[in-house]
Amino acid sequence: MKFSVRLSHLSVLFLFSLSAYGQIAGPNVNMVSGTQWPGGDPFLQRQNEPSMAISSRNPLHMLAGANDYRTVDLPGVAGGSEPTGDAWLGLFKSFDGGQTWTSTLVPGYPQDTSIQARFSPIKGLGAGADPSVRAGTNGMLYYSGLAFNRQAGGASKVFVASYTDDNNLEGGDSIRYLWTTAVKTSSSTTFEDKPTLAVDVPRSWSGFCIVPTLPLQDTQFFRAGTVYVAWTEFTGDPDTGPANIMFSRSIDCGLTWTPVQKISGSATINQGASLAIDPNTGTLYVAWRVFATAKPAQSDAIMYTASFDGGSTFSKPALITNISPFDQGDTGVSFRTNAYPALAVDAASHVY
Numbered sequence: 258m259k260f261s262v263r264l265s266h267l268s269v270l271f272l273f274s275l276s277a278y279g280q281i282a283g284p285n286v287n288m289v290s291g292t293q294w295p296g297g298d299p300f301l302q303r304q305n306e307p308s309m310a311i312s313s314r315n316p317l318h319m320l321a322g323a324n325d326y327r328t329v330d331l332p333g334v335a336g337g338s339e340p341t342g343d344a345w346l347g348l349f350k351s352f353d354g355g356q357t358w359t360s361t362l363v364p365g366y367p368q369d370t371s372i373q374a375r376f377s378p379i380k381g382l383g384a385g386a387d388p389s390v391r392a393g394t395n396g397m398l399y400y401s402g403l404a405f406n407r408q409a410g411g412a413s414k415v416f417v418a419s420y421t422d423d424n425n426l427e428g429g430d431s432i433r434y435l436w437t438t439a440v441k442t443s444s445s446t447t448f449e450d451k452p453t454l455a456v457d458v459p460r461s462w463s464g465f466c467i468v469p470t471l472p473l474q475d476t477q478f479f480r481a482g483t484v485y486v487a488w489t490e491f492t493g494d495p496d497t498g499p500a501n502i503m504f505s506r507s508i509d510c511g512l513t514w515t516p517v518q519k520i521s522g523s524a525t526i527n528q529g530a531s532l533a534i535d536p537n538t539g540t541l542y543v544a545w546r547v548f549a550t551a552k553p554a555q556s557d558a559i560m561y562t563a564s565f566d567g568g569s570t571f572s573k574p575a576l577i578t579n580i581s582p583f584d585q586g587d588t589g590v591s592f593r594t595n596a597y598p599a600l601a602v603d604a605a606s607h608v609y
Contacts (some may be wrong), residue, residue: 288349288358294327295368296361302326304347308388312422312432314396320420320432321349322363322388322400331368342367343384346402350432363400363418364434378439379404379416391456393482396422397466397510398432401440401454401486413443415452415488419511421468421477435468440486440505440514448495449503452488455532460539462567464508481510483567487520487530487543498525502545506568520562522574525550527560529597535606540565542608544577544598557582559598 289304291297298304304323312318325347345366351358364373365380374380382404389401398420405413418437425431443449457463459480468477484507491500502521505514521527526548533542544561559577564570582596601609 286355286358288321288351289327289347289360290358291360294331295366296359298325298327298360300327300330302329306386306388308390309349310390310392310398312396312398312424313392313394314422314424315431317352317354318422318424318432319349319351319355320390320392320398320400320422321351321358322390322402323347323349324386324388325360325362328362328366328368343407344386346385346388346400346404348400350430352428352430359430363402363437365404365437373434373437377437379414379437382406382412382414387451389452389454391454391484393456393484393510394458395466395468395477395479396424397456397468397482398422399454399456399484399511401452403450403452403488405443405448410445411448413449415440415449415486417454417484417486417507417511417514423470435510436512438507438511438514441488441490441503441517443490446492448491450489450491451529452486453530453532455485455534455541457482457485457534457539457541457567458536460567462508462539462569466510466512468510481508483508484511485532485534485541485568486514487532487545489528489530490519498550500526500528502527502530502543504543504568504571508567515568518571520571520574521545522560524548524555524558524560525553529595531598531600533600533602533608535602535608536604537606538565539567540602540606541568542600542602543571544600546582546595546597557596561600 289298292299307323309321326344328342331342346363349360365377383406385404387403400418419435423431466481487504490503504520524547529546541564547558549557556579558579562571562574
């Protein structure tokens with residue numbers, strides 16, 4: 258009896274000592290493997306602004322995106338006069354929980370001659386940026402980004418590419434490209450910028466998805482989780498505005514999108530939208546940064562709005578707080594920084 262009491266005491270101490278340690282990071286893994294272009298980066302170029310999601314059908318299956326510069330040493334900016342290529346959007350897949358990766362580019366880059374590129378609405382634009390990757394139910398994965406021409410007055414498109422994880426290959430690539438749709442195309446006086454995504458579970462306002470497979474008798478038909486995308490639309494000078502937060506949603510797995518609506522308030526310069534969904538109610542929250550202006554008088558601030566009906570309508574934009582941001586531009590001794598919000602909702606419906 259005395260021995261068992263001592264053993265229990267030691268066990269408690271042992272468990273306490275384990276709980277005192279945080280999680281231990283694993284080894285760094287290079288997600289850009291291979292030397293053959295485009296499935297590798299033979300010129301050892303840079304990748305940045307990563308975003309990643311885990312498949313809802315298999316937690317070992319992962320899809321990621323990043324700004325990817327592996328094309329800059331290649332000729333072929335569509336319609337431009339540059340002697341080399343430009344950045345595009347990298348596509349990264351892992352099927353072993355992130356231990357190993359394969360990588361390529363989102364279909365539609367200037368040198369892409371695939372059939373997927375031929376039918377992509379972003380084919381013909383010279384550069385890509387601003388990836389945002391999110392997972393949906395039934396193995397769906399969504400990749401939003403910006404495709405554009407870099408010269409002054411160049412065209413721009415906010416797009417979403419849809420993928421599905423068939424989860425039907427042991428050790429093989431089961432994440433399949435479906436389609437790319439343009440959410441918003443710039444006009445002669447606007448430029449679209451910095452899209453970001455949020456994806457919900459199926460709710461009362463959801464639609465349905467039809468995911469084709471071969472043979473066609475295996476086509477999947479299921480309830481969709483609504484896909485939300487928000488971004489900044491510049492009209493005129495990016496430094497002086499106006500710049501508004503725009504919004505659209507899809508209830509059929511990214512195949513079609515609702516008419517674009519402005520959701521920011523009366524402030525002149527709004528940027529950096531962040532989206533989060535209440536897991537209990539489906540309420541969608543959108544927060545963004547307002548930049549200070551002299552006329553009209555406006556302080557630097559973080560604003561938000563909410564939709565309680567799946568993105569059909571939004572509450573009046575409201576102030577979260579005024580801020581004193583650390584912003585700076587590009588100079589010979591500095592790089593650009595802008596203060597933007599991040600947003601999350603927990604299981605108790607608390608918004609952070």
